[in-house]
Amino acid sequence: xxxxxxxxxAPPLYSIGLSDALRHSLFSIESVRDLAxxxxxxxxxxxxWLVRDPTNFAAVGEVAERSPQVxxxxxxxxxxxxAALDSLRVGAVGAIGLYESPDDVVLxxxxxERGRVILPACVARPLVEKLSCQFEVNQLDExxxxxxRALASGEKVAQMARCFGYSEREMYRRLRRLYSRMxxxxxTEALLLAVRGGLID
Numbered sequence: 137x138x139x140x141x142x143x144x145x146a147p148p149l150y151s152i153g154l155s156d157a158l159r160h161s162l163f164s165i166e167s168v169r170d171l172a173x174x175x176x177x178x179x180x181x182x183x184x185w186l187v188r189d190p191t192n193f194a195a196v197g198e199v200a201e202r203s204p205q206v207x208x209x210x211x212x213x214x215x216x217x218x219a220a221l222d223s224l225r226v227g228a229v230g231a232i233g234l235y236e237s238p239d240d241v242v243l244x245x246x247x248x249e250r251g252r253v254i255l256p257a258c259v260a261r262p263l264v265e266k267l268s269c270q271f272e273v274n275q276l277d278e279x280x281x282x283x284x285r286a287l288a289s290g291e292k293v294a295q296m297a298r299c300f301g302y303s304e305r306e307m308y309r310r311l312r313r314l315y316s317r318m319x320x321x322x323x324t325e326a327l328l329l330a331v332r333g334g335l336i337d
Contacts (some may be wrong), residue, residue: 140178142168146186157238175203182207193222200227207248220259226319251290251325286337
C-alpha cells in the first residue's frame with residue numbers, strides 16, 4: 137500500500153464506494169470515526185473530510201493546526217470558490233467535489249502527498265482572479281523567496297526545516313508569517329502570487 141486514506145464525516149456508502157473504486161490503486165480507504173485517534177495513528181497520511189456546512193471549517197482548521205502533517209483534502213458539497221478558499225485558509229491542502237470521479241480523487245490524494253494542490257477549474261480560475269496585485273515582490277527577503285521555491289518544488293515542510301536549520305514547528309511558524317506578509321491564506325495562494333510576481337516559474 138502507498139498510504140492510508142481516511143474518510144471523515146461522509147456517509148458510509150461514500151467510503152465503501154470509494155474503497156471499491158480504488159481497490160486497484162495503492163491506497164487503503166477507511167472510514168474515520170475518531171479524528172484524534174486516526175491523526176495520531178496516521179500522522180502523515182491523507183484525510184478526506186466531507187464539508188457541507190461552512191461552520192465545519194473551524195473544526196478542519198483545529199485539526200490542521202494540531203496535526204500539520206496530515207494532508208486534509210476537503211470534499212465539498214456544493215463546490216464553490218468560497219468553500220475552496222475557506223478550506224485552504226484553515227489549512228486544508230486541497231478541495232474536491234463530492235461527486236468527483238475515483239480517478240480525480242486519486243489525483244488529488246497523490247498531489248497532496250507530493251505537496252501539490254489540485255482544485256476544480258471552476259474554483260481555481262476565480263481564485264486566481266481574487267488574488268490581490270497589491271503585494272510587492274521586493275517586500276520578501278532571500279530566505280522568503282527560497283521558501284517559496286522549495287514549496288513550489290514540492291518539498292515537505294520537514295525537508296525545508298532541515299535545509300533552513302529550523303525545527304518543524306519553527307518552519308511552520310515562519311511559513312505562517314510569510315503568508316501573513318503576503319496577505320494570503322496559505323500555500324496555494326502564496327505560490328500563485330509568487331508566480332504572478334515572477335519569483336517562481
